Structure formats: C-alpha cells, structure tokens
Amino acid sequence: MSSESPVAGAAESPPASARFTRLVLAIVAVLAVLVVGLGAANALRGPRVLDTVAGLGDATRLAGTTIEFRLNQPVADLDASAVRVDPATDATVSVDDRTVRVAFAAPLRPSQDYVVEVAGVRAVGGGPESALRHEFRTADEVLHVLQRRADGDDTVVRVATGGGEPEVVLAAPRIESFAHAGDVIAAIELLDDGANALRIAAAGQEGPPASLALPQSGDVRNLQASTTRPLLGFVQDGAGGFATLHVLDVADGVTATPQPVLGLDGSPMSVDDYAFVPGTSSLVVRDRDGAMFLVDAAGVRPSTPLGSHTELRGILPGTSTVVVADPDRGATIDLATGETSTLELPPADLPDGAYPGRVTSLDLAGAHLLNVLIFDGSDGGQASLVARADADGTSVVFAPAEGSAVLDHCLAPGGTLVAVETGAVGAPNDGYEDEPWVADTITTLVEVDTGRIVLSLAGGRSDWCG
Amino acid sequence: MTSPVSAPARPASTTRRTVGFGVGVAAVLLLLSVRLFAPAETGEALSDGVRDGITLAISVVIESLPFVFLGTVLSIAVQLFLPADFLMRRLPRTPWLRRAVVSLFGVLLPVCECGNVPLARGLMLRGLSVGESMTFLLAAPILNPVTIVVTYQAFGWEDGILAWRIIGGFLVANLIGWIFSRHPDPMRLLTPGFQATCAHAADEQAAHGGAHGRAAAPAKARQAVRMFADETSAMLPALMVGSAIAGAIQIAVSRDVLVAVGQDAVWSVVALMLLAFVISICSNVDAFFALAFGSTFLPGAIIAFLVFGPMIDIKMLALMRTTFTARTLVQVTAVVALASAAIGLGVNAFA
Numbered sequence: 016m017s018s019e020s021p022v023a024g025a026a027e028s029p030p031a032s033a034r035f036t037r038l039v040l041a042i043v044a045v046l047a048v049l050v051v052g053l054g055a056a057n058a059l060r061g062p063r064v065l066d067t068v069a070g071l072g073d074a075t076r077l078a079g080t081t082i083e084f085r086l087n088q089p090v091a092d093l094d095a096s097a098v099r100v101d102p103a104t105d106a107t108v109s110v111d112d113r114t115v116r117v118a119f120a121a122p123l124r125p126s127q128d129y130v131v132e133v134a135g136v137r138a139v140g141g142g143p144e145s146a147l148r149h150e151f152r153t154a155d156e157v158l159h160v161l162q163r164r165a166d167g168d169d170t171v172v173r174v175a176t177g178g179g180e181p182e183v184v185l186a187a188p189r190i191e192s193f194a195h196a197g198d199v200i201a202a203i204e205l206l207d208d209g210a211n212a213l214r215i216a217a218a219g220q221e222g223p224p225a226s227l228a229l230p231q232s233g234d235v236r237n238l239q240a241s242t243t244r245p246l247l248g249f250v251q252d253g254a255g256g257f258a259t260l261h262v263l264d265v266a267d268g269v270t271a272t273p274q275p276v277l278g279l280d281g282s283p284m285s286v287d288d289y290a291f292v293p294g295t296s297s298l299v300v301r302d303r304d305g306a307m308f309l310v311d312a313a314g315v316r317p318s319t320p321l322g323s324h325t326e327l328r329g330i331l332p333g334t335s336t337v338v339v340a341d342p343d344r345g346a347t348i349d350l351a352t353g354e355t356s357t358l359e360l361p362p363a364d365l366p367d368g369a370y371p372g373r374v375t376s377l378d379l380a381g382a383h384l385l386n387v388l389i390f391d392g393s394d395g396g397q398a399s400l401v402a403r404a405d406a407d408g409t410s411v412v413f414a415p416a417e418g419s420a421v422l423d424h425c426l427a428p429g430g431t432l433v434a435v436e437t438g439a440v441g442a443p444n445d446g447y448e449d450e451p452w453v454a455d456t457i458t459t460l461v462e463v464d465t466g467r468i469v470l471s472l473a474g475g476r477s478d479w480c481g
Numbered sequence: 482m483t484s485p486v487s488a489p490a491r492p493a494s495t496t497r498r499t500v501g502f503g504v505g506v507a508a509v510l511l512l513l514s515v516r517l518f519a520p521a522e523t524g525e526a527l528s529d530g531v532r533d534g535i536t537l538a539i540s541v542v543i544e545s546l547p548f549v550f551l552g553t554v555l556s557i558a559v560q561l562f563l564p565a566d567f568l569m570r571r572l573p574r575t576p577w578l579r580r581a582v583v584s585l586f587g588v589l590l591p592v593c594e595c596g597n598v599p600l601a602r603g604l605m606l607r608g609l610s611v612g613e614s615m616t617f618l619l620a621a622p623i624l625n626p627v628t629i630v631v632t633y634q635a636f637g638w639e640d641g642i643l644a645w646r647i648i649g650g651f652l653v654a655n656l657i658g659w660i661f662s663r664h665p666d667p668m669r670l671l672t673p674g675f676q677a678t679c680a681h682a683a684d685e686q687a688a689h690g691g692a693h694g695r696a697a698a699p700a701k702a703r704q705a706v707r708m709f710a711d712e713t714s715a716m717l718p719a720l721m722v723g724s725a726i727a728g729a730i731q732i733a734v735s736r737d738v739l740v741a742v743g744q745d746a747v748w749s750v751v752a753l754m755l756l757a758f759v760i761s762i763c764s765n766v767d768a769f770f771a772l773a774f775g776s777t778f779l780p781g782a783i784i785a786f787l788v789f790g791p792m793i794d795i796k797m798l799a800l801m802r803t804t805f806t807a808r809t810l811v812q813v814t815a816v817v818a819l820a821s822a823a824i825g826l827g828v829n830a831f832a
Binding site for chain 2: 031034035039046049057058060065087088138142
C-alpha cells in the first residue's frame, strides 16, 4: 500500500479517529444542504424550456405550422385558452410528454413579428406553473409580376413584402406568362412565327434564359408552379387537340427534364386543367372528360380518382382542400380524407347596380373575395373594387383610385395577402396578338383581413394568379 | 507491509471452504434433481412474483458472472505478474494527482463494477492505498471505454448525459478517495478477513523479496489456482446473495410507482437512484436500460442513475462487503448518494 495510507499496527488515537468522523459528517452535511437547496430550486421552479423548435419554413403558405417547446419534464395537459398569439391568430395547443406543441390553424402573415405565449404549464405531478414564450418573425412573401414593355424586352420583376427594390429576374422579348418554383423562373415566350417556347432561368443567372427542350412539338400553356415544392407544370398541345401535362422537378436547377403525367392506364392523359397541392408533390388534374385525379408528380404513388366535376377552381389557401364547381353547386374535396362537402358561399351584400365578378374562396366556411363592378345609373359612370364576403357580412378590401379599375385579384399562397391588378379606365391593350392585356398595369398588395396596402409596383399577371 | 491483525488459522479456513463446497454441490444436485425428476408443472406452484424474482436474480448473476471472473483473472494477473513496486514507481507522488490517474485505470481495465471489486482487492495487495483503491473502484465502471461508448450509443450528446456521467463519475470517485485518504488508519476500513489477506500478502512479499514473478512456473500456476479459488469463494456468495436481494426487491417495489414519481424534478432523481440501487445492473449496459426511461424521466434523473448505479447498488454492496467494513460502506454510500443526487438535481435545475 502507498505511503499515503500507513498500515500502522497500532490503533489510531481517538482524536484522529474523531477528526475523520467529523470530516465525513461535515462532507455529508454539506452535500445534504446542497441536495436540499437544489431540491428546493427544482421544486420552486416550474417546467423549463430546454429547446424551442419552430418549423417556419412554409409558415406563410401552409396551415398547421407548429412551434414546439421541449421542456425539462413531462407536463400536464393544457386547454385551448392557455395559448395566446399576438397578433391574434387561431392556434391550438397540445401536450406530448415533455413537448408542448402550438399549431396555427391557418397560414401566418408574411414579414410579421409574432409572439406566442403558453400560460399555466405545470408538471404532471403538479408544482409551480411556468409560462412559455417564443418570438419569431415570418419570412417575406415574394411576388413576381410581368412588365410588358413596348420599348424593350419584357421582364419578370420580383419584390419582397419585407421591403427592398424590385429586381428583374428574367427578361425575354415577348413573355406570355411565367411561373417560379424554388430558385427557378420559367416563362412562355411568344415567338415571331406565332408559336411559343418555354424559357427557364435560375435566380441570379447572368445572360438570357435557356430554352427548355420540349418532348414534342406544340404550343405550351397553363404554366404553373407549386408554392411549396420546386415543381413546375405546363400543358403542351399535341395532335388532335391532345393536351399533355408535363411536370418539371427543378430541385437541381434548370437542367431538369419534363416528365408527362400519366393516367390510370399508364399513358399520358389529355388534361383540361390542373393545380399543385401545397405541401405535397401531388397535383389535382382534371382531364378532358371532366374526371379528376390526384396524381403524384414523381409518379411513385398511383393516381387516385376524385370523381367528375365541371370545373377545377383551385385549392383553398394553405390547405389540401380542392374547390370544384358543378352546374348545381360548388364543393370542396378534402384530399386527406377524400370527403366531399358542399361549399355554400354566403351571398355578398352588394348595392344596386353592382355586378360580382371573379370569386376566390378563402375557407371552408364560404368566406370569399370577389371583384365587383358597380354601375352608377345616374351618370353612367362605373367603379370597381375587391370585396370580401362571409357569414358576418361584406366589406371592401380594396378600391382603386378614381380613374383606375380592378382588372383581377390573386391570393397569395397563404391567403393572407391579395395582389390586386389595376389599370387606367379606358387604357389601350398592350398590342400582343395572343394574350393581350391592359397596358401599364399596377399591382397592389393588400392585406385580406385589414385592407392595409403593403406595397404597389408596376406590372401585372402576378405569379399568385397560378 | 505490516498488519495489526494476524492471519486466521489455515485449518479453520480449509474446513469452512470444504463445508461451503459441500453445501454448494448439494444445492446444485438438489436443483438438478428437481429439474430432472419433478413434474414439468412444478414450477407453476410458485407464484408469478416469486418466479419473476428468481428470473431477475438469475439475470443479474448471468450478467455479472463473466465480469466477476474477468476481474478475478485480472486481479490475479496483477498480483502474480505486476512487480510490487511497479505501480508505486509510475504513479504521480502528489496524492490528488495520483488518485486522478488511478480513477482512469478503467480505460485500461474495462470490466464491469462487479469485476472491479476483485481487481481493486488485487491492486490494494499490490500497493495502492485504500483511498486510491476506492477511487479506482468507483470511477472505473464509468470511466472506461465500453461504458462511455455504450452511453454514447444510447444518448449521444443529448441533454449532456454522457458528459455529466463522465464528469460526475470522476468527481465523486475522487471525492471518496480524498475523504478516505484522510483516515488515520486505513486498514480499519477493511474487513478483518481482507486485513488478514493483506497481511499474508505482505508477509509473502517480505519472504520472497516482493516478487511473485520469481516463483517457478508450476508453482505460479498452483498459486493462481489457489488465488482464483480464494477470490471466487469470496465473491460468488456475495454475488448470489446480492442478486437474490436485488431480484426480491424488484418484485416488491412496483416499477409503476417508480415511474409515477419519476415525473417530478426532485422525485425523479430519487426514484431512478433507488431503481439503480435495486436492479443492480452492470455499468456496461445500464445506459440502454436507462434509455427506456429517457422519455419519461428528466435528464438529471438519468444522470443520477448512471452515476450512482455503477458505484453503489445492492450487488456491489454485497461484493464490497467482502473487503470493507459495514461502517465504511455506510459512509461511502451516504457520500456517493448525496453527491449523485446533487449532480442530478443540479442538472434538472440549471442545465
């Protein structure tokens, strides 16, 4: 044994033994006090947040975004009144062992500071309460508009809701329509011979956009993009009026190859209309016979029939609920459950001489936006506006300045903003033989709930119009 | 080395060993007879609880046995082949630094805590002080590569469990080492039987110039067999008794009750330390056992389980009782339990 522990044959002296005992007791006492103190510190504190996970990637575009508070101990269930969101937003709260999860019922506003608080959080075994708090700012929403120019190339211009100067992201001699997905902009360019071509460019790309090699000859139309995935779609007309839908996965940039969307029999279907389902890689496709299908863009999962409907009106903002129309009614199809429900639109409270135009559904309760054209019978003048109608009544969302008229409105992917396109009353069209449009249009971004104008910029045919 | 306690008379020891061997053989024959000749449904006469208790006790034995044998073999190797002053010459002379180095011996001798008891006995016989041996005994089950890798596999870096286990194991073991290095007569921390063994070893060293290695090979083999018999006859009864108690308490204490109190920041630490004490699981696998509680219990409780369990549990106390006095074990248990609880509660409160 080492010299530190002399193996003395004689018994130690009583004072030495007593000193050791006192040392042990003192250390035990110190440790006991420490344990009691730390125990009290634990007992007097409620559950603590170890980590907060906010899945905000598509928060402005999809409902159901969650904020997860990961706590240091399991906590008791909470009721809905425990959660408060500023600015006021519908949210639910759930508890799973040590995780408190707040889920937003609808997409959030872009470029907005939010505060989420959960009160009355208590450990399963009881004890003091804690309040959880998380602050975050949502991402900017980005709007692209088309500026047609008589004196030069047409351009696609991008602007963010959070501010900053508009930026040209694609230029081509004559652009018919465009779409953007991920970091890629695609445009249908009108050619001199009356045909058209598909151009594609990556964000920040120098030089002219590349020409996408098409799988067949024929005009391209109905160019759309997924709002949450890097997917583009377009319809190409072929022989005998056969219209093939192609999907382009641009996750790896502009080098993607278009893939035809196949029907149940494994051959390309002739498509009338389609829409990407937000938050998924699926599309809802309506064929020339009116039959609708849920189709996987990657072709991995088999198509699902959704019945026959006269019109595909789109997808409710931030959801996977499809809006369809038939001669006798409008309806919604929940793609998660396959359930079809009648969509009752509350009648808008409009004055005499008002004529409703384009309608855009906002939610399952029937709230909707509509263009309204109002004729003044006394002096023959006319006005236009965008109104919101729901079960609580009708309100004006946007009314243009005198001398301007509403041409169209298009909802942001999340449905919290609307891009209203206006043009001067009596303005000439832009001279395009195909797809002519009013010259010198202005696009104004407006908050749907409040009517607050976020920004305005020259141009129209926004990518939000799908 | 001298000792105040003279070695017990050899004939009495031989008689006790013979009687013990006879009892063991008789017990094995009895169990074999029951297994071979009793009807298959005999086992059903036992209640579920008793059968669970037997299963749990046997599982602890099966899990521990390889490590006990490995530790015994290493202990014998240390005693037979390690020159008496080998460690003394190489270890730092500063006491705290010396204990810090000793607490890392587990990196080279990665056996479970049950194997560390015979190994610690062997190290004491080879010159380590009682305090240093205690440091090794408590630190080695945690500060060894097998335990660290298994803990990492189970928890990764999550909640700092691995880091706190390593830090906690090191601190607590060195605290114990420091405390017992202050004892004025460390031999009195040992049982009379182990004191006698130490005295015998000291006498042998004096007689042979302190080197087992000089004996002829056949003599060394005989000596190894005798040492193996001595160590296993000291360790295995303790292991059996400890495992039986661990099995019995596990069926007496409802695991549901443990889990229920485990929801609390304070009681979860107490509950998992109690669980660690009762189930007596080896440190090489305890992290995966604790992983099952990971979603229910707080990180501090898991850490307290992983620090306290390898140092003190029923089986370890039974094994350590072969070497240390009951009073010593009470003191060690109190300090280790309070220190482990402090680490667990501290993590729950602040980490």
